[in-house]
Structures are given as structure tokens and as C-alpha cells.
Amino acid sequence: MAFTFLGCQENTYEFGSIVAPSNITVTAEIVGADATNPNGDGSGTVNFVATADNATSYTFYYDGIGKTSPAGNATFNFSIIGLNTYTVNVVASGTGGVTSSKVIQVDVLSTYSAPADLITMLTNDSTQEWRVKSEDPGHFGVGPADEVSPIWYAAAPGEKSITGMYDDAYVFNVDGTIKYITNSTNDDPATDVSGTIFGQAPPMDQELGVNGSVANPGNEYENYPLDDFDGIWTLTAPNDQETITLSGNGFFGFYVGGDHTYKIITRSATEMMLKTIGADGLAWFVVLTNQEPANNNLVTQYTNLVWEDDFNTDGAPNAANWTYDLGAGGWGNGELQTYTNNAENVIVEGGLLKIIAKANGGGYTSARLKSEGLQEFTYGRYEIRAKLPASEGTWPAIWMLGSNFSQVSWPAAGEIDIMEQTGSDKNQVLSTLHYPGNFGGGGPSEKTTVTTSTTEFHNYTVEWSATKIQFAVDDVVFHTFTNDSTLPFNADFFFILNVAMGGTLGGTVDPAFTEDMMEIDYVKVFQ
Template sequence: MKNIKYTLISCLAVLFVVLGCEEEDAVFGDVIAPSNLVVTADVVGQDASNPNGDGSGVVTLSASADNAISYKFIYNGTESSAPSGTVDALFTNLGVNTYVVNVIAYGTGGVSTTTSITVDVLATYTPPQELVDKLIGDGTKVWRLKSETPGHFGLGPVGGGVVSEWYGAGPQEKVGVGMYDDRFIFGNDGTFTHITNINNEDASGTIFGRGGLVSEIGQGGTPNGDDVENVPYNDYTESFVIIAPGGVETINLGGLGFISYYTGSHSYEIFDRSVPNEIILKTTDANNDFDWWFILTSEDESSGGEFNSVFNDLVWSDEFDVDGAPDAANWTYDLGAGGWGNQESQTYTDNAENVIIEDGFLKITAKANGNSYTSARIKSEGLYDFTYGRAEIRAKLPSSVGTWPAIWMLGSDYQTNTWPACGEIDIMEQKGQDKNTVLSTVHHPAVSPGAGDSASTQLTTSTTEFHLYSVEWTAQSITFLVDNEVFHTIENSANLPFHSDFFFILNVAMGGTLGGTIDPNFTEDSMEVDYVRVYQ
């Protein structure tokens, strides 16, 4: 009914304008039809061996004309408006097919010029059913940006493999910009519906986009640096298709369709879909400046986004409920100075002043010792290791500047398969100069030494309250959580070293590459651990 209402109002408005302007001459300026309309088609993957493309069905259509201000491409039942004159068109009928593409160039005053071309395109890809089921469901599944999760929206380098590597929005950081009230529905009939404000009864809403690009689809809004917030924009429906150019699963939206933040791109690589009810997408903006990252969820906001583990059987734990030295059946020690290549300042000992269980907590204490420092590093090497599972460690961190607490795991074959080839899983680390943030990282030969696949999350009470640090480790993915909230996930592919046994390490370092400058007034500080548990 709302469309009838809008149509009636629009007609009355037009009638009013016509009647009210009878005595005035309208001035539109020169009305010039576009001329010299030229259209080209670049079939993706086309070469001498593949004259009809690589099978993805993607064709870049480009149009140019004198005196044109916008273009429309009509092909295979789809209409795509393109002010820039370029669209990535999709032709998904399997096999080699010949398609007619009609192109309209619009000039001033609405005058237009039309031409058409034909293009032969090969399409060979059928998406896996599990992906179709996850994305579409019964055709009514509703997706949203997972605004409660750190890094749900962000950017990084073009071609990067780390989610929101350069910037990741904190939980609810972008409230009020026209993003969190968007909803997305992928229909069984190949339609993509973008609801621009789920809270409005009508089709009106606002969107969020990149300055210089979002003006392609909407005017107005509030500029904020390089972004434009709350651009007025109504609900719309476009087409979508799942393709796999170069073997990479990709969602390609028709026309000017987009997800959450307008970048001028309409193609979204599926970076990770291993987490239930969640999908991580990335797209390169039309300026080729950045990759933009999006974590979407199909859970309602009322669900709280609680993580559902696939591991529920407790197979090993240390509750630290017996006072004294750590249980020798579970823990041994690394001893000595230097931090094994990290330029640390402490010497590790097994002395009670550096490591002890008291009142139900393991306490690892770093202490000033004249001009040097002592601390402890305990490990389960040779006593307990495992492959795949969920590890949970409840801990409170030291607050002193220069302390570097770490809860991590190392590949058990590290002596023969030397680091980084053995792999490293850092469940929690904290920099010495930033006590309001915690990190989770994996190290392996593709990103190390000197780097890691890492993400951080804000945790302002890390040194005053206990928090639960967890890793969910499967053959398909490694997921890091704080207090059961996911903030970092990587794909665990076959060429990574995370398919064999790892053991635990708990320590507090001083200074070094992550600890940085130590407070000159430092005397001592502790990391307290309530328990370590493993579920499989």
C-alpha cells in the first residue's frame, strides 16, 4: 500500500507544479543528446586459450559518449545504472552463451542515445550447497553488520589477508552514521534486498559511504573526514550471484547494490564463512585505495551474539586450588635471561617469589632486582599438549608500564621444526605501553618472523578485573575470544602448521619488543590466573 500512497502524492505534486507554473517559462539550459556512444566489453580471464573468459561469467562493460551525464546497461534481464560509465556485469547461464547488451547514454533534459553490442561469455561455476544454505537459508534470512564485535567494520591494504588490519571499529563505534540499522536479504530467486533502516515503517532510510564515491548513488548527508554519514537513501532490490573468480568465493551484487558502507565496488570476496551464523567479507574500493572489511551475522541483536563452541567436553584443566608451587604433573619451567630473541630485560626463575599458587590463583610476578628484573615462564611441554579444541584461561593482567604478559601456545615439534615453522598461537598478549588493549596473534612462516596475523580489542578493565581469554581451534579455523565475544578469526588452511600438537606457555616479560620502555619506578607486578581449561 505504501507504494500506491507515494505514487498518488507524487502525481498530486506534479499536478500542482504544472498548474502553478502556467504563466512562467521553464528554463532547462541547452538540451543536447549524447553522441559518439562507444561500448566495450572486457570478459574477465579472456585470452587466446580462453576466448570466452575464465568461467566466472564476469564482464566489465564500459561506455563513453560526448555530452553524456549518465549511462544505463540492460543485459540478461538486469538493468544497471552507472554514472561513471562502467559496470561489472554477470552472465551466469552455464556454458558459452551470446548475450545482447543495450546501453543508454543520458544527456541534459533527459534526452538519450542508445546502442547495443553482443558478447560471448563462458560460465562454469556452481556454488557449493553449504554456502547457498548459509547465505540464503529459506530465502528470508536477514543479515546485519555485527556491530557488537570489535573489528566488524574496517580497512586494510589492498590484497591484505588480515581482517581490518589498519583500522577496525570498536563495538558500536559507528552508531548514528546510517550503518547499523541496515539489513540484507539474499533471496532464493537471486534478488538482493537492502533495507536501509529496519526501524522505519516505510522504505526511507540513510546510508554511510566514502566521500567522492557515495555521491554516485545519493546526495546530502554529513561529511566527516573522508566519509559521508546519513546520506538519504531508500530501500532497494538488486540481483546477486555467487561466483568464484580465481577460485575465490565472491558475492557479486547487481546495479549499484552494496553492503553497509558504499565504496563504489559491488563485488565482495568471502574471506571466511567457518563461524556459524557469521560471514566475513572484503571489497576493494573503486579508487583502489583500501580493502574494506565487514563481519556480518544472521543472529538477532537480542541474541547477544553469544559464541557457540563445537567443543563441550572438559578433557584437561588446572584450577590452581592447591597452594604452593605449580603442579609438577602439569607444568615445568623455562629458565634464564634474554627472552629468546625479543630483547627482554628479565631473567626467568622457578623461585616462589616469581611463581606461586596462593588463595586459588596462579601468580606470576615480575620483580625489580637492582638494575635488572626477575620473572617466571611456566609451560606444559612434555606434560600436556593437544591438537584442536577450545582453551579457556581466566586471568587478570599486571598494570605496570613495561610489563608484557602472555598466554600462548607453541608447536610441540619446535626443536626439530624450528620457529616459525612449528607455529605459534598467542591467545592473549598485552603491550607494555597500552594496558587498555589485548592482542591475539598466530605466527607461521607466511607472516613471520617480525609479523603475525593479529588483531586487538579494547579491554579497559584488563588489569583490575578477571577476564576469560579463549581460543577455538579447529581444522578449519582459529577463533579468538574475550569473555566469549569473537574478535579475531583466521582460516586454518592445510598449508599452515596448526594441525598437530601444541603446548601452553604462561609468562610475564619485562620490556622487549612488546613491553617497550619500563617504568623507572617499577618494583613488582603480577599476572593472576584463575584456571586453564581445555575442551574437546
């Protein structure tokens, strides 16, 4: 094996606390090298170790790839087929930012040729876009360095949706180049290169630069601003382990620094699990896919059940969860019913909450339950499983009001209509938001078709965060609204469950109406 050293060391000097590194030494271990194979076993893997006096960190540079290590260790996987000479520049950093450097040249044999199916998987033999498979459990996680799965922590589906991770894309090209798109939702990445990423603050500060971003309690940067950028990818297989090495600051999913090398733990034609060792010495895992998310399925970040009422105790609804609005007067919508708390209008029976609207001597009675002052929440996933009344003129509603309603009134408190249905169209449901400037008939609203809404139970869901509110039926999203700090949807809200008669959405009541009901199997809150 052959090594060549070229020194470019600065003179040692001191000025206050500024001390330049000196006496730099660099060693290179070519994996598999022995007397018979002095240039290695053909894997192309070389482990470098640097030491110096007064050094606080080391950066190893090769062909645009910079790997920083406070301990002075770095591994490169050289992939040019045959015996080649590679030049690595090692920069030792001292106090005050003063540096010294040494260049090492190493002769390495690489015999690895990536299998055709791996190249096809990554590039589609031309170009292929990949993304984090956020809809799967365990799509991101961490474990010990010697593990092949994230045994310490594995993210739930959609758990990191507000961090800047899920809108990133990675475009592999068959010529060995890769494009990192830090916001794939931009209208045209060619003209709008702005975006954000998610990662650990220490390696991002060191490798990407301090930019004023504020770390979260886990010392991570969420939505760290970073424009799209380009790099190089190479494939090697040290110890028969297929490995992707990225140039420069290339990364997948979560920025952890380290050597920017990713082992392919598992792969198929459409997805792969990758493992990298971060600057913290831990194994970080990410699952990538080249497929689009299926059919607007809800990807939730909220998986911890914090409250539920499953209506399993017969009788009146649980007084710890529910109280009532009572009386008549139209309720601001020209409604025809009088709300009561009588058992003939509201009862828990057979594992179901039943809200029963009844004709009553020329008028109507019904019930309107609310959790005001009892069960109130900010953000989360709210799931209600219900079957709706079929009669013309009934107006079932599952909705929420801001808990400061009694102080600021409506619409300042905000209103989240999880599900409403008109009295004339029992094949559709709608969701709407009301707030200052968007109330009455003017709030943002969307409809979706549910042809069995009155004959079968369905899950009506709102996923509510500081940045987004999504409405779904049976976990299929049909309405998405952008939330921000100027809107009232950033404080506690309470539930309201009711069946109205007539009014603005109920319309004309069937003259033959006698009674009908909305049945609710459960109300659940996940955070």
C-alpha cells in the first residue's frame, strides 16, 4: 500500500486563547489490506484517524465531501473501479477558528459494481424521486450504533408533520448526481428553491451554519431554512453491506451530521430503510419510498389517546363529560326544535349515545350536548364514530366552539364544524370553519360524499395543529385549512353534539316526520 503526505501546517502561535493545532498525524486503514492485498479487499473502504496538538475538531475532505469529527475519525467509501489514488485533505481546527492541515494520498482498490436492480430501484434508469414514507409507523427512529432497527424510538405515522421533514424530496439521477428539494410542495422547484428541513442543532450549526433558528427542547431545529441543493451519490458494499455515500451536506430525512453515509438495511422496488451513524454516535433510521401517498389518506401525528367517551354505561350521558343547551328560540339559524335533557331526547343505550329528534304537537324536541367546562382541548385528532338521521329536515352536527365563547362571543371564539349534514341531501356531509371575517354562510367549507351516512357508522375526524386543520371521513381527507397564530384555532375548544330541525341547513321538514336520531358510538381525543 502507498501513502503520500503533503504538509501545509501553520506555525504554532498563541494570542490570548487562540492556539493553532500542530504536529498533525493522519493514518489510513484500508479495509482488507494485507501482504497479499496491499490495496484492500476491493470494497474501497478506508478508515482515517487524525491527531494533533491543540485541535478541537477535524474535517476530512475528499471530492467535495467534508466529514467533520471532533474525535478525528472518518470513513470514506471510494467507488471508482480499479486501483486509484485518492487525495484526502485533513483540516484540524483549534481555538479561535485557527486551522492547520495535512494532505494524505492513498492507493485503494475498488472492485464493487452495483447490481443493476439497485441502480434501477434508485434511479428508474434515468431519474427517480424519493420521499420519507411518513404514513408508516417506524418511518424515522433511533437506536444503538450496532442495531439494524430503531429500538429506542420509532416515529408514529405523521408524527413529525410540522417539522419540515415530510415535504423534502430526494431526486436520484443515473449519472450519480442527486438533487435535494427542501420543499416539494413549491409550485416549481426550478424557480422557487426555498424550503426547510429538520435535524439536530449541533451538527447543523457546525456544517450548515448558525442562522438564528431556535432549537426545540430536544435540541433539534424544526423548519430550519435551507434552499434546494445538489450533490453526488455513490454506491459501495463494505463487508457486503450495500451503502449510499452522499457528498457534502447530503442527508435523508433528519440531519444528524456524521459521515453522510447510509447503509441500506432493507429494500424493495418501491422503498428502502436506511441507517446512518450521526455525529452523536447513534444509529438513525429513515424509510424512503418512491411512491406517492395513497388517495389522500389521513396521516396523523397524534397517536396518544388522552380522553374518550365510549358510551358503555346505559342511562343519562356521563355528567363528568356532558352538559346541555336547553330551550328554543331558533338558535340564530331559524331552527324549529326545543332542546331538552329528557330521556326521550337523549339517552345512552346499548353502547351508543342516541340524540333523538321528535315531533311534538306541531313542534319538535331534540337534544344538544356540550362538553363546555368539562372536556376542553387544544390541538389533536378528534374522532367521532356516528350514524346520522335519514329524515328530510333533520340537521345533525358534530362540532366545536372556542372555550372563551362566553367572554368574546361568536365568531371571535372560532367554530370547527367537524360534520354537518343538510336536511335535503343525505348522501353528503360537510365541514366548515367560522372565525372573524368568515362566518354565517361565508366560512371555508368542503363537502364529501358518504352514501351510507344514515345506514352505517362512519368515522368523522378533524386533525388540528398549529399549522393545519384537516377534515376526514373514514381517514380520507377531503378538506384542508391552513392555521396560523392570527386565527382563534390555537386555544381550548369544547364539543357540541346535536340534531336540529329545519333552519338554514335543515330546510323543509318532512310533513310526515315523527322521530329520527343520530347515534354515536364514541368520541375520542388523541394528542
